[in-house]
Amino acid sequence: MKRNLIISALCLLAVVSCKQTVPASVPATIEDGVIVLETPAREPGQTSALGLTCDPIETVRVGFVGVGGRGSSAVRRYTFLDGVEIKAICDLEQSKVDKNIATCTDKGLPAPAAYVGEDSYKQLCERDDIDLVYICTDWLSHVPVAVYAMEHGKHVAIEVPAATTIDECWQLVNTSEKTRRHCMMLENCCYDFFEMASLGMAKAGLFGEVYHVEGAYIHHLSDGWDSSECWRLDFNMANRGDNYPTHGLGPICQVLDIHRGDRMDYLIAMDTPSYNGKVAAKRFRNSDECLDGDHTISLIKTEKQKVIEVQHNVYAYRPYSRMYQLTGDRGFANKYPCEQISIKEFNGHDAVSAAIGDSLKATYLPAFVNEIQDKAREVGGHGGMDYIMDYRLIYCLHNGLPLDEDVYDAAEWSCICELSRISLDNGSMPVKVPDFTRGDWNKTQGFNYALAK
Ligand SMILES: NC(=O)c1ccc[n+]([C@@H]2O[C@H](COP(=O)([O-])OP(=O)(O)OC[C@H]3O[C@@H](n4cnc5c(N)ncnc54)[C@H](O)[C@@H]3O)[C@@H](O)[C@H]2O)c1
Incomplete structure (x- = not known):
């Protein structure tokens, strides 16, 4: 009896001690030799964004945040897209903002509003005439800008990688699920x-x-x-x-x-x-x-x-x-x-x-690629794939469809x-690997490109 008690106590100790914690951006433990990361619970009212659709937007009004190398190319490509308006440009540097405003005005488009400075993206996101915030900043500022934009009713498109930590990944998922706004990573x-x-x-x-x-x-x-x-x-x-x-x-x-x-x-x-x-x-x-x-x-x-x-x-x-x-x-x-x-x-x-x-x-x-590939190759962006990505994002927003990349x-x-x-x-x-769908990964069968009826 005493021996059994000692063995039980040792087993309990073994179970407790094999649940070591591991430094990570979210709580993590080791279970049976595998590191397991904690899945946060959904907040009340928060529901899955799988297959998320939103009201169609006839003209997608865009604000760009971060117009260095990649952001400037995106602004240029957007001047070739139908059914969009470039409303605002934001960067840390005035000269980059000015250069991108000129990209628009040189093509006869209205001058977008200028925002300069570290926190000026907040004013851009607070505008009531923007539908989509397109983020091309360095990696560490993707998520703060995206979360703020979704919380202010905007869809977001974020350059790659969208986030650099598991905690940031959950912030994107939770904010999109709560606000019912699209959050696309621009994986060209x-x-x-x-x-x-x-x-x-x-x-x-x-x-x-x-x-x-x-x-x-x-x-x-x-x-x-x-x-x-x-x-x-x-x-x-x-x-x-x-x-x-x-x-x-x-x-x-x-x-x-x-x-x-x-x-x-x-x-x-x-x-x-x-x-x-x-x-x-x-x-x-x-x-x-x-x-x-x-x-x-x-x-x-x-x-x-x-x-x-x-x-x-x-x-x-x-x-x-x-x-x-x-x-x-x-x-x-x-x-x-x-x-x-x-x-x-x-x-x-x-x-x-x-x-x-x-x-x-x-x-x-x-x-759909056959219809646009000549224009895609002409506009360019890594041989045309960047333009096709932009085209698909705007097409889905125009038609109220789920995005290809959710x-x-x-x-x-x-x-x-x-x-x-x-x-x-x-x-x-x-x-x-965390299940960011929280159990819904098997509900949709197969990837496809949504098309308007
Ligand atoms: N998909 C691709 O093929 C591809 C190619 C290159 C870069 N990228 C991605 O694009 C993003 C930008 O890369 P890049 O090479 O253009 O970098 P970059 O340094 O040239 O441009 C980043 C810009 O963001 C601005 N910025 C930083 N913080 C800001 C803030 N708080 N508010 C406003 N502007 C801010 C900077 O001033 C800078 O002009 C990165 O995520 C990168 O990984 C993707």
């Missing part, structure tokens, strides 16, 4: 031609059951480090992990129907030491420390046992690659270094010929930044 790589065509092929079953997918952001950025304002180098020096996962992840998550029939279950990450990151830290910041390893790999297992592989390397002397690879039980698609499609019916041993590949791509591109995509694709960091800091331990 989902709109590149090969990605959209092979998504169409995957949906049509040409590759059979797609069970392994790869994506990456491999881009030698060291020319961009050469600036006292390069906030990205500062961020990478201070943060280990895949700090830019969404270009690789977005298109492959659409293929796997993530939160539309499957979900990311858990992640493990590994990284190399920092080599060129440290060289940049020394050269541009006179620092010996760079926490971001040069190459980071995250492996993610889905609920349906599929495997996702995502890589990040912005330091290596190697050609640009987003990898983008789909493997199914009847076929395969690969984008880098060269496009390859192989399908069992066409002799799955080799890639199909260029002629068959071109014909497949033309057949499986979504029909707030759960923004959270799921962005949360890999902190999840990879947590796994790395704990010896590559598995980390559960």
Whole structure:
């Protein structure tokens, strides 16, 4: 009896002690060797934003916050879109605001209002003649601006990654669910031609059951480090992990129907030491420390046992690659270094010929792309995909349709930044991926582009 009591007490101690806490932006514990992050409860009145639709907007009135490199390109592209008005431009620097106002007036459009200064985005968001706040600031200010804008009744579009921590991801989800405003992350790589065509092929079953997918952001950025304002180098020096996962992840998550029939279950990450990151830290910041390893790999297992592989390397002397690879039980698609499609019916041993590949791509591109691709290529923005992304966002707002990329995509694709960091800091331990839909990931069946009837 006494012996049994002692054993019970020891077992209890073991259970208590295996529930260690792990530093993370939300409460986290280790359960059975897996790091589990707490899911916050919904507030009263807050409901799911899956398939969120809002009243159609005939003319979408836009305010831009952050008009450096990326924001200026977006303002220029928006001058080519029908059914939009550029109402306001905001930045920390007057000269950038002036330059973007000139982009509009040079095309004969009315001059947007100017907002300059760190908090001036608040005045922009408080205006009652803006429908959409388009955010292209550095990573650390995406979420404060987006939350403030949604709380003031605006839809938001946020550059990538939408958020850098799990806590910020929840802020976006909770605010969108409470305010019933759209929150789209501007993941332009989902709109590149090969990605959209092979998504169409995957949906049509040409590759059979797609069970392994790869994506990456491999881009030698060291020319961009050469600036006292390069906030990205500062961020990478201070943060280990895949700090830019969404270009690789977005298109492959659409293929796997993530939160539309499957979900990311858990992640493990590994990284190399920092080599060129440290060289940049020394050269541009006179620092010996760079926490971001040069190459980071995250492996993610889905609920349906599929495997996702995502890589990040912005330091290596190697050609640009987003990898983008789909493997199914009847076929395969690969984008880098060269496009390859192989399908069992066409002799799955080799890639199909260029002629068959071109014909497949033309057949499986979504029909709406055929209507706008000439203009998209002419306006440009990474070869046209940026314009297609803008076109789809505005089309869905005009027609009161759910967006292609919803707030759960923004959270799921962005949360890999902190999840990879947590796994790395704990010896590559598995980390559960939060279910930002809070149990609804299987309610929608399959990704699709909403179209007006
Ligand atoms: N999707 C893509 O292909 C792509 C490409 C490049 C950059 N990006 C993303 O775009 C965003 C911006 O990157 P960038 O290269 O243009 O950076 P950038 O430094 O050139 O521009 C950021 C701008 O935001 C402004 N800003 C910062 N805080 C602000 C605030 N509180 N209010 C108003 N303005 C503020 C800065 O003054 C600056 O002009 C980042 O999230 C980046 O990851 C995406």
